[in-house]
Amino acid sequence: MKKPIVIAIAAVSGGGKTTVTNELKNILPLSMAIYFDDYDFEEGPADYFQWVQDGADYNAWNIEILARDIxxxxxxxxxxxxLLDYPFAYKNDKITSYIDYAIFIDTPLDIAMARRLLRDKVNQTPDLLRNDLNCYLSGGRIAYLEMIKTIKPNSDFVVDGSLSVHAIVSQIIQQISKFNEC
Structure with a gap:
C-alpha cells in the first residue's frame, strides 16, 4: 500500500493557490485538497507586520489541527x-515532514493585489477600499515580501504566477510526473 503524495502549493494572498489547487484536484486522479484558509488557528500572529518585524517565525502558528487532518x-x-493549499512550504515544523513536494506560485504583487481586491473587496465602499490599500502600503506589503524572500527559495518548484491557470497547472503536472519517476 503506497501513501498519497502530499503537494504543498504556496503563493502570496491573491497569488492563485486556491484556484490552482482546485484545478489540480479536478485533474489528478484520486486527489483530495486541504485549504489553509478553512481553518481558524487560535494560536498565531495577530499582527502580520509585527510578526515579520520580529523575524517571521513560521512555528509561531499552531497548526496542529491541520497536521491531524493530513x-x-x-x-x-x-x-x-x-493537495495542500498552504502558504508556508517547508517552514512550519509541524507540517514539514508530511510534504513530499512544495510548489511556489510566483505571482507579481500587482497581479496578486488586483486579484485580491476583485475577489474580496468587490462590494466595499471607496473609504474601506482606501483603508485596505493604506494598510497594505503601510505594513501588509512586508508580509508579501517575506514570502517571496523565504517561501519561494524554500520550495521545490517555482512557477510563474502571471501565466494562465491552464499553463500553471500544466507545468505543475509536468513537475509532478518527474517527481513520480524518482
Whole structure:
C-alpha cells in the first residue's frame, strides 16, 4: 500500500493557490485538497507586520489541527495525492515532514493585489477600499515580501504566477510526473 503524495502549493494572498489547487484536484486522479484558509488557528500572529518585524517565525502558528487532518488523509488507501493549499512550504515544523513536494506560485504583487481586491473587496465602499490599500502600503506589503524572500527559495518548484491557470497547472503536472519517476 503506497501513501498519497502530499503537494504543498504556496503563493502570496491573491497569488492563485486556491484556484490552482482546485484545478489540480479536478485533474489528478484520486486527489483530495486541504485549504489553509478553512481553518481558524487560535494560536498565531495577530499582527502580520509585527510578526515579520520580529523575524517571521513560521512555528509561531499552531497548526496542529491541520497536521491531524493530513495524518488522517494519509491513512486512506484510496488516495494518490493530497493537495495542500498552504502558504508556508517547508517552514512550519509541524507540517514539514508530511510534504513530499512544495510548489511556489510566483505571482507579481500587482497581479496578486488586483486579484485580491476583485475577489474580496468587490462590494466595499471607496473609504474601506482606501483603508485596505493604506494598510497594505503601510505594513501588509512586508508580509508579501517575506514570502517571496523565504517561501519561494524554500520550495521545490517555482512557477510563474502571471501565466494562465491552464499553463500553471500544466507545468505543475509536468513537475509532478518527474517527481513520480524518482
Amino acid at each position: 495524518e488522517s488523509l494519509l491513512t486512506q488507501n484510496n488516495l494518490n495525492y493530497i
